Amino acid sequence: MIVRIMGEGQVRLEDSHLAELNKLDDELLAELEGGDESGFRRTFNALLDAVRRLGAPLPDDSLEPSDLILPAPDASLEEVREMLSDDGLIPG
Numbered sequence: 001m002i003v004r005i006m007g008e009g010q011v012r013l014e015d016s017h018l019a020e021l022n023k024l025d026d027e028l029l030a031e032l033e034g035g036d037e038s039g040f041r042r043t044f045n046a047l048l049d050a051v052r053r054l055g056a057p058l059p060d061d062s063l064e065p066s067d068l069i070l071p072a073p074d075a076s077l078e079e080v081r082e083m084l085s086d087d088g089l090i091p092g
Contacts, residue, residue, distance in 0.1 A: 002065065002066050003055060003068045004066040004068070005073070006075075007074075008072070009060060010064060011052065012056045013051065013056075020050060025047065028080075037077055044071075044075075044080065045073070047070070048073055
């Protein structure tokens with residue numbers, strides 16, 4: 001799976017990591033629904049850090065079709081809420 005973090009670039013992520021990412025995504029959804037700004041920021045950063053840690057960065061000059069696009073690290077709670085589908089950021 002190719003994941004793009006807006007403003008950063010793309011990483012290749014093995015499907016075996018989806019369970020860990022889905023757990024963080026579920027937490028993020030709950031915090032968004034509850035308007036928990038500090039919880040949102042903590043979990044959103046943890047999700048982005050997990051993608052960076054678990055994924056292999058693609059070269060800057062590579063442009064692969066992204067399977068998943070995550071908001072930029074500085075995205076607000078409202079901006080992320082607007083990007084969400086009912087399933088969260090990470091497809092189940």
